[in-house]
Amino acid sequence: MYQDDTIVAIATASGIGSISIVRVSGAKALEISLKISQKSTITPRVATLSYLYDKDKSIIDEAIILYFKAPNSFTGEDIVEFQIHGGVAIASLILDSVLEYGARMATAGEFSKRAFLNNKIDLSKAEAISKIIEARSSDAVKLLARQLKGELKDFVEEIREDLLFMLAYTEVSIDYAEEDLPTDIFLKIEEKIGKIEQKLENTLDASRRREGMIDGFKVAIIGKPNVGKSSLLNKLLNYDRAIISDIAGTTRDTIEESVKIGTHIIKIVDTAGIRENTSDIIEQIGIEKSINAINEADIIVALFDNSRIKDSEDDKILELLASQDSKNIIKVLNKTDLPKIFENELLGDFIELSTKESINLLIKRIEKVLDENSGTDELTLVSKRQISSVENTLNSIKMAKSPLYSGELEFFAHHITEALHEISNITRPYENDEMLDVMFGEFCLGK
Ligand SMILES: Nc1nc2c(c(=O)[nH]1)N(C=O)[C@@H](CNc1ccc(C(=O)N[C@@H](CCC(=O)O)C(=O)O)cc1)CN2
Numbered sequence: 001m002y003q004d005d006t007i008v009a010i011a012t013a014s015g016i017g018s019i020s021i022v023r024v025s026g027a028k029a030l031e032i033s034l035k036i037s038q039k040s041t042i043t044p045r046v047a048t049l050s051y052l053y054d055k056d057k058s059i060i061d062e063a064i065i066l067y068f069k070a071p072n073s074f075t076g077e078d079i080v081e082f083q084i085h086g087g088v089a090i091a092s093l094i095l096d097s098v099l100e101y102g103a104r105m106a107t108a109g110e111f112s113k114r115a116f117l118n119n120k121i122d123l124s125k126a127e128a129i130s131k132i133i134e135a136r137s138s139d140a141v142k143l144l145a146r147q148l149k150g151e152l153k154d155f156v157e158e159i160r161e162d163l164l165f166m167l168a169y170t171e172v173s174i175d176y177a178e179e180d181l182p183t184d185i186f187l188k189i190e191e192k193i194g195k196i197e198q199k200l201e202n203t204l205d206a207s208r209r210r211e212g213m214i215d216g217f218k219v220a221i222i223g224k225p226n227v228g229k230s231s232l233l234n235k236l237l238n239y240d241r242a243i244i245s246d247i248a249g250t251t252r253d254t255i256e257e258s259v260k261i262g263t264h265i266i267k268i269v270d271t272a273g274i275r276e277n278t279s280d281i282i283e284q285i286g287i288e289k290s291i292n293a294i295n296e297a298d299i300i301v302a303l304f305d306n307s308r309i310k311d312s313e314d315d316k317i318l319e320l321l322a323s324q325d326s327k328n329i330i331k332v333l334n335k336t337d338l339p340k341i342f343e344n345e346l347l348g349d350f351i352e353l354s355t356k357e358s359i360n361l362l363i364k365r366i367e368k369v370l371d372e373n374s375g376t377d378e379l380t381l382v383s384k385r386q387i388s389s390v391e392n393t394l395n396s397i398k399m400a401k402s403p404l405y406s407g408e409l410e411f412f413a414h415h416i417t418e419a420l421h422e423i424s425n426i427t428r429p430y431e432n433d434e435m436l437d438v439m440f441g442e443f444c445l446g447k
């Protein structure tokens with residue numbers, strides 16, 4: 001995989017659309033484009049209308065050519081974009097011609113990787129680019145766009161500066177006799193450490209609360225058998241996705257579907273009714289999956305049956321809920337069209353409805369919880385990788401404290417250096433080859 005190869009990919013989604021883009025990056029991009037357009041020059045950054053031809057001089061398409069001259073391009077290399085008529089056939093013909101003239105297919109994420117290697121973007125921006133394309137809500141897009149603009153990079157830069165400051169002063173302290181040092185340095189370092197800890201902890205807190213938002217929230221519908229979970233799923237989806245019957249244990253496997261609520265595209269999960277005593281092995285496996293679904297969900301909709309007496313199976317559900325974040329639990333008393341038998345006094349806050357009638361109250365409540373977990377002014381980390389870098393940074397900083405107090409400055413400096421490396425992983429890691437391959441490999445082709 002050579003960095004000086006010229007690479008090409010179709011940048012747009014495959015399928016039928018009005019326009020597609022084929023993007024070429026590398027030293028030969030201009031030369032290849034001149035051949036394909038049969039032009040003698042192409043002016044950088046000017047939309048140039050031109051016919052495109054294959055090697056046999058047959059015309060392929062009428063296109064707009066955009067040339068970005070190195071280093072002023074997305075990758076930092078020469079880039080030529082062919083904006084052609086949509087559909088798969090034309091794009092493949094252009095692609096084939098570019099390949100014939102000496103380019104090779106880009107690997108997944110290679111454009112972004114080159115942009116990174118040429119210092120055009122840092123890893124937090126590369127990650128934001130890859131995530132923004134898959135974002136499932138307008139809030140997620142807005143949050144990721146802030147990272148395109150460099151919010152996380154600036155945050156990392158501030159922390160790096162503080163850590164470098166500490167290292168510089170400890171180096172001085174180690175090298176020179178104590179009496180020559182200004183006395184307030186220790187206090188300054190102590191203060192900076194406290195501030196960094198606070199910042200990192202706040203960020204982790206805000207980010208964990210918003211983890212589901214970037215990849216799409218998961219809402220799990222749970223409850224004992226026969227309370228109407230699948231009826232609720234079907235009602236939310238507006239079609240008969242799941243089998244409904246009055247036999248307890250109808251749903252045996254979890255069912256996952258996407259649905260739009262407000263500005264959010266969420267995954268809704270219908271689960272097998274949870275009960276304690278079943279001799280059916282398959283049902284038992286389904287129940288285990290239901291419990292997993294609870295743990296993975298961002299929001300839990302727990303159903304109870306108004307028409308039946310509250311029993312130990314309902315208690316089991318309440319017990320399972322007790323270990324979850326109460327802010328994201330919505331309790332629903334279903335079947336209110338039937339006479340009330342359930343003692344709802346112990347439920348606390350709940351919504352009453354009948355899936356035979358309207359579920360609008362519930363939809364509104366789900367939307368409210370989604371909104372509460374979405375918009376934010378706080379800095380938010382958007383991937384497990386970023387979260388674990390910040391966790392590791394925080395750990396190293398905590399470990400640096402005791403040697404600071406006991407005057408073992410070499411140990412202090414060691415932990416601060418570790419912290420510096422960890423935080424840098426978010427934007428520009430020190431040793432990085434393997435990690436970069438993994439990271440950029442996850443990107444879609446053409447990015
Ligand atoms: N046609 C097209 N649209 C696109 C992209 C693209 O590559 N091509 N992008 C791809 O992600 C995004 C826009 N991002 C871009 C980021 C930097 C540069 C660029 O040429 N940067 C140069 C010049 C900067 C300037 O003129 O201010 C540079 O950084 O030196 C281009 C696109 C979304 N839209």
Ligand SMILES: Nc1nc2c(ncn2[C@@H]2O[C@H](COP(=O)(O)OP(=O)(O)OP(=O)(O)O)[C@@H](O)[C@H]2O)c(=O)[nH]1
Nearest residue numbers: 225226227228229230231245249250251273354355
């Ligand atoms: N009267 C009335 N019946 C309902 C309501 N919601 C669901 N039912 C009925 O309750 C029975 C069970 O519904 P399901 O949706 O299959 O229940 P479930 O919770 O998915 O059950 P399992 O998959 O077995 O755990 C069916 O006969 C439904 O028609 C309601 O609001 N009112």
Ligand SMILES: [Mg+2]
Nearest residue numbers: 229230250251
């Ligand atoms: Mg069901």
